[in-house]
Amino acid sequence: EPEVTQTPSHQVTQMGQEVILRCVPISNHLYFYWYRQILGQKVEFLVSFYNNEISEKSEIFDDQFSVERPDGSNFTLKIRSTKLEDSAMYFCASSEALPIQYFGAGTRLSVL
Amino acid sequence: AQTVTQSQPEMSVQEAETVTLSCTYDTSESNYYLFWYKQPPSRQMILVIRQEAYKQQNATENRFSVNFQKAAKSFSLKISDSQLGDTAMYFCAFMGAGGTSYGKLTFGQGTILTVHP
Secondary structure, three states: OOOOEEEOOEEEEOOOOOEEEEEEOOOOOOEEEEEEEOOOOOEEEEEEEEOOEEEEEOOOOOOOEEEEOOOOOOEEEEEOOOOHHHOEEEEEEEEOOOOOOEEOOOEEEEEO | OOEEEOOOOEEEEEOOOOEEEOOEEEOOOOOEEEEEEEEOOOOOOEEEEEEEOOOOOOOEEOOEEEEEEOOOOEEEEEEOOOOHHHOEEEEEEEEEOOHHHEOOOEEOOOEEEEEEO
16 A cells, blocks of 8 residues: 655754755645644644645744655655754645545654 | 634543444535444544535435434534544534535544543
8 A cells, every 4th residue: 555655754853954855645636635744743744745835834943944845755844943842743634636635654853 | 703612621431332423513504414423543534424504315325324403513423332443532623515615624623532342
């Protein structure tokens, strides 16, 4: 069964460093998303992406964040200068047609 | 803005028994979708069941069923014949069917379900 793949599973970085989290959505899907889950808290929407542009973003998704679909298969989330409070589990999701979204296993980001 | 509330931080059940997880939500939208996602220790988010608000019939998927009460804005999940593999965090989630909330999932706080042998 096709699945959303996220790499790495765990990323450790120093505060102030740039990180790129990578996702390979399901191949025929057109809608892409990033969500964040701080440990012990609820899953929060960050951004949605369709037709090579951001369609919706939350207040969390400030200028430090960016998303890109650099080729036909990858979907990336970049955090320009990481802060301690960016430590969280980051989930990528994709959908062929709304409303069902399929999630990856997540990347745990640890900012030291 | 939409809100989703899960008032049970933790629940436990004996294997083979039935358990119900509660969820309430608040929205001004008339058409929307509701979901239950399961997050086992592996952290993968897995869709368990979904309900379209315009459908009066409650959704069922094998051992999983929902009790959707639109007027009360309540969406509970019933798990029958609980299995050890059902042990996970369960999230209730809302998605509006139009406007800026379409495509954006709003999650509740989650309920940790433990199934005991």
